[in-house]
Amino acid sequence: MYAAVKPLSKYLQFKSVHIYDAVFTIHSKCTVALLLACTFLLSSKQYFGDPIQCMRDHNDMDFIHAYCWMYGAYVSTNITYTPDPFGHERCKPGGLGGTVPMAQRRYLRYYQWVVLVLLLQSFVFYLPAFLWKIWEGGRLKHLCMDFHQTAVSKERSKAHLGVLVKYFTSDYKETHFRYFASYVFCEVLNLGISIVNMLLLDVFIEGFWTHYVDAFLAVYSGDWEMWSSITKRVFPKCAKCEVVRFGPSGSDSSMDTLCLLPLNILNEKIFAFLWVWFMAMTFLAGLKLFFRMITMFNSGIRFHILRARARLMPKSHLQRALQNCSFGDWFVLMRVGNNISPEMFRKLLEELYATQSQRKHPPGADEI
Incomplete structure (x- = not known):
């Protein structure tokens, strides 16, 4: 697992010259590293197994797994959770015959896209840092690099100090205004990305934010049973899947199977952490823009x-x-x-x- 996330350590290394402030760094670099780490975790089958596992006495189980993954498993009121003798939850279909009408089915297809959505989020959060790195053009590195080299002599450091004095006594007001305006635009983009990301996540996982507000209130009060009950509505651990096959005569036949979604155990915790992280990023980005307006005027x-x-x-x-x-x-x-x-x-x-x-x-x- 360390080998999978090792490249992120190089990305998070501190540079000798910082072109971002602390809030910008946390928003655009730490968030990107966090999302990429979650992507690696959810895509590592050797650590967490297959994303879907269906139970059926059938010779062609690979086909059933692929079918339920592609066309989606579903949950309904007929899927209940009951504790086993050891206190652990287990899933079993309720109702006689196990047949669920189409109107009562809620298909779960988001789990097919979780890894891609996290990867896309990492690219979107990196966009302001990418734009600022282009617009900044290495100006700070040119102005400050000699002061970070330990082997630089006092004469060279003094000479570079003279270069800085000459630079700041020259007329670069228009250039510096564009420099500042570009940075503020990236800060506004940080805030906009945080807000839009929260709204789109609620669309991607229906009712995600509404459910997780109640879930965190349950954690705060120490009611872990309520936490488990709420998170199962968003990330169920088991679901049913109807596999349709065609016989030699062309007529179709369907069979029900019960499928486990083991990655949802990890998803509910990852997205709970991301819930808090995105809220914090939105607050910090908004607070930084407020501070920027105060200093501006x-x-x-x-x-x-x-x-x-x-x-x-x-x-x-x-x-x-x-x-x-x-x-x-x-x-x-x-x-x-x-x-x-x-x-x-x-x-x-x-x-x-x-x-x-x-x-x-x-x-x-x-x-x-």
């Missing part, structure tokens, strides 16, 4: 956030260093500050202060 908060990162640099010095700083400039400056040490970031701001002071009061200006 409140320059005072932006100033104090930057000053805290600069280890409480003198207020007057920082104001002089940021006198021509637009919101896009502030955003890029904060992204650089999150990728270098606080000491080096303070040196950068002090150099910006010195440069801005020289521009306002050039040497010899008092003598003229």
Whole structure:
């Protein structure tokens, strides 16, 4: 199993330069890794067996398994769960003859698509990170890489600091605004993907969210029997299947068989965890957008956030260093500050202060 999920460890490795913030990383990278891990688990027959197992005294059981998998098993009120003498649940068809009218059948075909849906979800959640990686274009890596190399000499580090000072004293306001707008668009996309994913999951598994609210309330109250009763409505462990075959004369004959769905034991727990995870991702993405709007319209908060990162640099010095700083400039400056040490970031701001002071009061200006 470790060999199956080992490639995900490389995907989750921390990079020397972070082009995403913490919420973006959790939403687009950790969620993708979680969905891919669930996909690997559900598709690993060697660990959890076949997704459907039908019971019938018949020589051609492979045909029956394939038929019930393709055309879907069904549940009805005639399928009951009764405990065995050891307290475990077992499934048996209720009613005389075991015949279930078509109007009373609820076919279960979602289990054919669970793996594909989880895989598709992982691609969709990765989309904002993919777009931002293209639009970012390696800007932060170019600005911060030398500060992460341990073998870099002090002279080279000082030279690169001068490059940063020259960069932030140049006029890149339009470029930085597009940089910021692209990032915010990806954050909005994160929130939209979380909300749409929750709605579509309720369509894919009918009544999923409604049932799982009650299921989690049952867990909170410690009523595990209620939890089991509710999850069986969404992910039943056994179902019936009607196999239709044609005889030599062309007439059809049908036979009923009882099928077990062992992967639903895993599905009910995976989707319970995903229920909590998607709710948390929606909340964090919405909270981050709210914070982004506050910083966008409140320059005072932006100033104090930057000053805290600069280890409480003198207020007057920082104001002089940021006198021509637009919101896009502030955003890029904060992204650089999150990728270098606080000491080096303070040196950068002090150099910006010195440069801005020289521009306002050039040497010899008092003598003229």
